[in-house]
Amino acid sequence: MKAYMVFDIGGTYIKFAVMNKHGMKLESGKIPTPQTGLEIFLQKTSEIVTQYRQSYAFQGIALSTPGAVDVKSGYIGGASAVPYIHGVPIIELIRERTGLDVSIENDANCAALAEGWLGSAKETDYYICIVIGTGIGGSIVMNHTILRGASLHGGEFGYMIMVDPLNNPLRSTWSQVASTNALVQEVERRKSLEKGSLDGEKVFRMAAEGDAIANKCITVFYKKLAAGIYNIKYALDPEKILIGGGISKRPEVIEGINQELRNLKDEISTLDITVEACQFDNDANLMGALFHFLSIKSTKRGFNLTWQDN
Structure with missing residues (x-):
């Protein structure tokens, strides 16, 4: 089954979900956010992808993160409660580990996109x-x-x-x-x-x-x-x-x-x-990250994604 792996990176937990293109969660869970650095973070997230890859044909990975996110370069500026994700090519590092396309967006922006896609806006x-x-x-x-x-x-x-x-x-x-x-x-x-x-x-x-x-x-x-x-x-x-x-x-x-x-x-x-x-609470960042990923892919394929296309 085609699906997307979505991560919402917070200071306390990393929430994750396997989602379809309509924003529906097929699987979900959370793990404590690693406090020991980038390598453990990459290891844990890659293990989650590998675990669910046995049941789903992943089309890509969508990330919601804190900080001043440059969605084009994949670098995160500013500061947050997860310092090791800043100043590194995070999407390239995850792509190297998984072989999948990766997108990234700021968590507050993700929440806003979720509201425009399927919520109060x-x-x-x-x-x-x-x-x-x-x-x-x-x-x-x-x-x-x-x-x-x-x-x-x-x-x-x-x-x-x-x-x-x-x-x-x-x-x-x-x-x-x-x-x-x-x-x-x-x-x-x-x-x-x-x-x-x-x-x-x-x-x-x-x-x-x-x-x-x-x-x-x-x-x-x-x-x-x-x-x-x-x-x-x-x-x-x-x-x-x-x-x-x-x-x-x-x-x-x-x-x-x-x-x-x-x-x-x-x-x-x-x-x-x-x-x-806002209509969405705990799932807003996950849904918005997915919408952002779908938007990027649709643009690369030469057509414009609207709220209703998903």
């Missing part, structure tokens, strides 16, 4: 995904194409300076003041709890149980997110703004952000700005 030509987690990342998609930017930092919304631009601007970026991690740290600080004792799920549970500090911090969290989204809307004016990351699955988060966006309207700022949740 399926009928949308111009949209933005904002991924909220440890930091804030994202992607800009126009005419089904990732807007990468001159330095491959298009969509890195978390670098926006939100407060204190004169005294300490690089300590007040959107990631630092409005990420899920920032929310958790603020609740820990205000409740004098040990750092690392809470996570996002615990904070929202505390709020649901009536904890006043947790509720206050979440309200401020929504305001800070809305301020950044307001800036993005007026700067780029996309058709849709999608919210991804673990918290996007909480309906109260989407409604909380939208309420604060409604509060930002006046006689001058008249746009109706709203956000929607």
Whole structure:
């Protein structure tokens, strides 16, 4: 059976799936991300390919990775929790090990492509995904194409300076003041709890149980997110703004952000700005990586792949 091997490389786990051209998972699993270096990484991923190659005729390998990915050269710039994948010809190294064609794309871009292919932006030509987690990342998609930017930092919304631009601007970026991690740290600080004792799920549970500090911090969290989204809307004016990351699955988060966006309207700022949740969660990066691979192959064959061609 023809299939594709897809990897989503994260700081804690490498998720993998055997997928068909329609984005359906045929097999899947995950392994701890090797901490000892590139050679072990190449060995582990090659072993997974070999294991499933006995049952499937692989047409290629699609990678989703962190970092500033150059999709043409296969090199990854910037920094991430997997340092050894940076600055090396990762797709060439995997191709040498497996003999298969390999594609690579940034993980946030993969999530955005998945939404345009089969998710919340399926009928949308111009949209933005904002991924909220440890930091804030994202992607800009126009005419089904990732807007990468001159330095491959298009969509890195978390670098926006939100407060204190004169005294300490690089300590007040959107990631630092409005990420899920920032929310958790603020609740820990205000409740004098040990750092690392809470996570996002615990904070929202505390709020649901009536904890006043947790509720206050979440309200401020929504305001800070809305301020950044307001800036993005007026700067780029996309058709849709999608919210991804673990918290996007909480309906109260989407409604909380939208309420604060409604509060930002006046006689001058008249746009109706709203956000929607991304449809895909754990599988988004895998699906988007596959779509990216299929797009490259279809272009090389001389025709344009659309969202519906798969």
